[in-house]
Amino acid sequence: MGPAVVSVMTVQAQNVALDSELPGRTTPYQISDVRPQVNGIIKARLFEEGSNVRAGQVLYQIDPAPYQAAYDQAVAQLANARASQVTAKLKADRFADMVKINAVSHQDADDARAASDEASANVQQQAAAVETARINLNYTKVTAPISGRIGASSFTQGALVTNGQTSALTTIQKLDPIYVDVTQTAADLLTLRDAMARGSSQNGSGQGGAASAAVHLQLADGRDYPIEGRLQFTDITVDQNTGSVTLRALFPNPAGELLPGMYVRARVTEGVDPNGILVPQQAVARDARGLPTAMVVNPQGRAEQRMLELAGSVGNQWRVTSGLKPGDRLIVVGGANAKPGQSVKVLAGPPPAAPAAAAGA
Secondary structure, three states, X not given: OOOEEEEEEEXXXXXXXXXXXXXXXXXXXXXEEEOOOOOEEXXXXXXXXXXXXXXXXXXXXXXXXXXXXXXXXXXXXHHHHHHHHHHHHHHHHHHHXXXXXXXXXXXXXXXXXXXXXXXXXXXXXXXXXXXHHHHHHHHOEEEOOOOEEEOOOOOOOOOEEOOOOOOOOEEEEEEEEEEEEEEEEHHHHHHHHHHHHHOOOEEOOOOOHHHHOEEEEEOOOOOEOOOOEEEEEEOOOOOOOOOEEEEEEEEOOOOOOOOOOOEEEEEEEEEEEEEEEEEEHHHOEEOOOOOEEEEEEOOOOEEEEEEOEEEEEEOOEEEEEEOOOOOOEEEEXXXXXXXXXXXXXXXXXXXXXXXXXXXXX
């Protein structure tokens, strides 16, 4: 048989991003249930359901009449206590002077001083009562604890609410930015860390550990989310039921496109292989056992079969971890016609171009 005609490419090492595509769901950045802190009848609801509210904005008005009356009463009692304090202090001062000339007994002077101290303590007690009444009066205005998007109201005007009730009046969620929680198997996470320890891969950002990795989202309808996120942290606990750990990423959400509970696919760039080898998928075949193989041209100009170890795909290319080294001439076209040990004829020029793969750091 004559030599097989083939096209080849020279294998080169390059930076290859180590991406993991993981399932996940969106989670609010902050979430707060709004509950009343005083008892009363709701007089008005002062927000539009589904709108954005700011922290401190009044959401509900509870009937303030009984709390206004309690506040006024506390203010009057404080004024009365202060008047009694003035009288008691003047009497204690007079008795302190008179006891020096034995005009009054020491017991009477001591009693006057004690009465003055008691009046001062009563003033402090009534001042605290005024502050308590003022706080309760302010609580009749139910305000937003955080800024965000407010949900449906569970209570309407005229409803009776109580302090400490289990049912929330409404819920506020901050959605910009928003969290995306994804899960990764503990085995994959350990493999990546081992590769970094061996030096065969590096942190994708060069600093800060996995928490600084970039994350891209694919929405449930197949569209790519246009804004890149960053990995915030990796959970330190492995789920005993699934054997996975949770990764949390933070995404800007200025348009509110991401809503809580949405299913997404996250592509996490967890590291970079500085000596990665990528080959076109068309250059890799399978033997009778289903193991990946490739044909190369050896220095003698003959076809040579190599057994490969693959670590997934990057775009339309395979990432090869074993079986090829930089400088090998890999047969890309015509490998099916070449037998191991057969002489080959290499066509001039590069092999047919393939779409660029998403690789690099």
